[in-house]
Each structure stands twice: as structure tokens, then as C-alpha cells.
Amino acid sequence: MDKKEHTRRLIVKPLDFTFGETEEDALLLDCGKKLTKANIRYETYGQLNHAGDNAVLILHALSGDAHVAGYYTENDEKEKPGWWDDMVGPGKPINTNQYFVVCSNVIGGCSGSTGPRSVNPETDRLYNMDFPVITIADMVRAQHRLMKHLKIDKWLGVIGGSMGGMQVLEWARLYPEQIQCAIAIATTPRLSPQSIAFNWVGREAIKTDPKWDNGNYTDTVPDKGLATARMLAHVTYLSDESMKRKFGRVLQKSKNYSFDFNRDFAVESYLEYQGLRFVERFDANSYLYITRAMDYFDMSASAAGNLTKALAGVKCHMLVISFTSDWLFPTSQSRELVRALLNNNVHVSSCEIKSSYGHDAFLLETETLGKMLADFLRIQREVMRNG
């Protein structure tokens, strides 16, 4: 690759796909309600080839969006690239010169897809708390509509970390014939009580913010509640070791303790910053809905708690990756998944990558992760071509 191409920005454009205009076309949700006139915001990278065997779907995590890589502008220096830019792009591990990459915002989200802050077509007002409670499977069913719209018969790969990994597992269960391989990173086959507990506290922070107003806030958003939820969640994405390395007990401004309750420590300042930044780009009601969807996620539920039975239909090749310092979705949870897949004679590989970054490692350990994903996709493409 020449240097010019290396430095040139990958420019992408957000796209929209609307479905469910009619009653029959509406998306039937797990809660029993129907979602009509739903929009999916998505981005694509690279070209779908004639054989249609190079399509890769990437699923984002709780706070992610459709903008997985690249830039929207040619030369805005302040613009940051997509959330997995080290992994996706021309010449990157998920090489967009070879693969047609699709990433969409989940329904219930707040980055272009229909969610609680969208207009309810029945009332012409914002859904807010009238938005139906969605599940991870609902998100996947909506993505399946997008797949049909894009005229893709089979994904070469579906790839996701954290909540994206949960969607990967639902894809493998719901549409086994339409996936060649699935890569589930830093995820779990069912959300643990510990994670449910963290989600609960985060939601309580939002709901007890007076500005939340039962979800009916207008211009004054429940920023304190959402920022607190984010700060709490952010701690769960790091590790003791990474926090020690990054902040230590360093004081942010002065050399001495302030002997009051304003922020003294660098770690406090960092969390505060993360909270503030999050409020700028994320919606409080979406946070409630998406964390609830994660709470309800249990792959074994479809077989009365028997994970092996629930995964009996899985046909694709799978790669399950966890990280040593991830205590939110620890390796033991990935291993439960691997065990159930082995019991079903699924071609599964697993690796616990050494990392000190905690749960966030799936965004940061791009070197090891990149090599594994690139190799796995390359082999799977050969397998798919040779039938």
C-alpha cells in the first residue's frame, strides 16, 4: 500500500433504512408489541462482491453506534474516527479492500436508529417511556431486515464485543444458515447478576435525577443521572491494574489534599470527564432501554436454562475471545459458552488474551485481536468458497 493511501482518510456516510410501514411488515418484538415505521442507521465500507461471500457484519456495544471506522469529513482535525478504526478499514485486520463491512445502530439506540427519543407514529410525539422494551434478539431481528434490504444471503462473519457479542450469539441461534462464522468477544451467554446489579444502579441514577421527569424531559436532559450511570459503568470497563497504571493516587491539581469533597484525584477527574462527554452524545432513555435489553439476555432461556440445548442449532464456525483482566465478562462466562458449543460439535476456537485493560481490552488490544480476526476471516472465506 502506498503512503498516500495510508494517510488518506476513509470517508463514510451514514445511511438509513426504514421498514415496518405496514402492519404485516412491522417488527414483532419479544415483549409482544410491534414496532412500526422503524429506522435503522447504518454504514457500509468496501464493496459487496459478485459472489456475495465477503459481507461482514459488526455489532456494537452498549454505547457504540454505526460509525465503526473512518471519518465523515476530509480534513476536520477535531473529528475522531469510528470506534473500531484500528480494526476496520483498508489494509486493517478487517480489511475493507477485501470485505464489505456493515455496521448498524441498534434499535432502542440514540444514534440514528429508532429508539425511545424517536417520534411514535401513533401519537406524533416522542415515544419516551412508551417505547416498547426491546431485547438483544429484537435488535438482531431488525438487523436481519437490513440484511435482506442489502441483498446479502449469508454473512461471511458476524463480529462483536460485549453487547455486540451478545448479538453475535443471537445471530448464530436465530439465523444459523445465514452465517459462515461468528466471533464473540468479551461477552457472555447470559448476563450475570453482578452485571444486572450494575445496570440497576446506573438506571436508578438516571431515574432519580429530577430532570428525568419519567422520561419526558425536553431540552434539560437528566445529565447528572446519565453521567453518574456512565461513571459507574466506566469503572467496570477498567481493571485495578489499568487504573493503577493510568492514575495511581496522583492528585489532579494541587500537591495536597483539599480537605473537601471536590475532586482531588486524577481518577476522579477522569471519571467526571467521561461522564460529561457521554452526556453530550448519549440519551438517558436509550441507556435505560439498552441496559434492560442486556439484563434480559440469556441464551439458555429458550431451552429452560439448558445452554447446550439452546445452542443446538448453531452451525457456523465460532471464535470466542476473552481477556485476562476483564472482570465484567470474565473468561469463566466465555468458557460456559465454549462448553455448550463443544457439546453440540460446533467448530469452536477460544482464546483468553493477556491484557491489563479490563473489559475495554476488546477496543484496545487491537494487535493480538487483529491478527486473530484477520486469520480467522481469511480461513473462513476459503471454507465458504470451497463449500
Added chain:
Amino acid sequence: MAELLRKELAERRPDLLVIADMIPREDGVRVLDLGCGGGSLLRLLREEKGIHGIGVEISQDKIVKCIASGVPVIHMDLDNDLMFIENDSFDYVALSRTIQAVRRPDLLIRQMLRIGTLGVISFINFGYIGIRWQLMINGAMPETKTLPDHWFDTDNIHLGTIHDFRRLCSDIGVNIVREVPLGNSPFLTKLNPNLFAPTCVFVIARR
């Protein structure tokens, strides 16, 4: 591809060729390779016989290699994690030049025969004359091609002889179905494997 790999292994790991030849080309035969390294055995089985086995490996670097050559591999520690695999889920469980590096070889053998019908083990024979010679003449722990490390930094913490292995199997109620000693001289190797075979491949089964 397969020929090249076979040639390379004949040099480097002849025991893997013996193990591969013991596993029949049957539809749906299930193979688990414990301590599979970079996946050579499983690649050979795939390319020569169309058998799609699964490996178990503890080293991240070796797992990366397996994935690059399309060999399914599970990240596990043989000392602690094998109970995650169900009873009778494999036909063949292979263990090549690894048994000396686990904490409890006896427990691992039991695990192998719980998981699989047959166990195939390639065993480094510490009774081999070359090793005995070094120990006797130098009075120091032997260092050989297959055991290249020093006594203090080696992973090989449970070295034994062919005699020791046979006795262990007898003590824990395991049948030795086949025994294929590998040595330079077929005559001497057959005559006294414990003295003349640096490596021996055993096929074991439940009694």
C-alpha cells in the same frame, strides 16, 4: 501440502506421524489433541484424512498459530480445566510429549479416558540409553534434543520411563492397547524398548 507437512514432521516430530497413522479415516471420528501446540497433528489429520479435530492449548502464541492455520483450538489448562469437557465426547484423545509437563499425569490419564474412548500418548522415555549414559557419566541431569532445558527451568516436571508408565497404567486400572516404541534401530528398539526407544507411543483404554 500434506506431503510437505509429513516430511517436515518426520524430521521434527516423528511421534506425531505415528499418532496420525493410528487414527482411522472414518466419517465423524472425533479427535481431541491435548497440548496441540501450533496444531501440526490436527492439520495433518485434516489434510490427509479429512478429520476435523479440536486442539487444547495453554499458550496464547500457539493459539494464534492454530487459528492462522485454521485448526480449531480451545484455550485451556490441562491441569485444571478438562472437567469442562463432557464424558465420552471424543473417540480419540491425543497427548503428545506433554504428559511430563502436567502437575498430575495420573489424573490427566483418567481425564483422557473419561472424555474419550481411546487415549493416544507419546511418551518421552527417561530410561533411554542416551539419557542414562549422560546421567551416569556426567552425573548431571541429561539435556537432549527432546529435553533441551536445564533441570531448574524446564516445564518437564514428571519425567519417567516406559516401565514407569506401564506400572502407572496397571496401578490405575488402565489398559495399554498398543505400544509403539520409536528408535533408531528397529531390532534393538523391539528387543528392549525401555533401553533403546527415546520415545514410545501408547494407545490406552478403560479396562
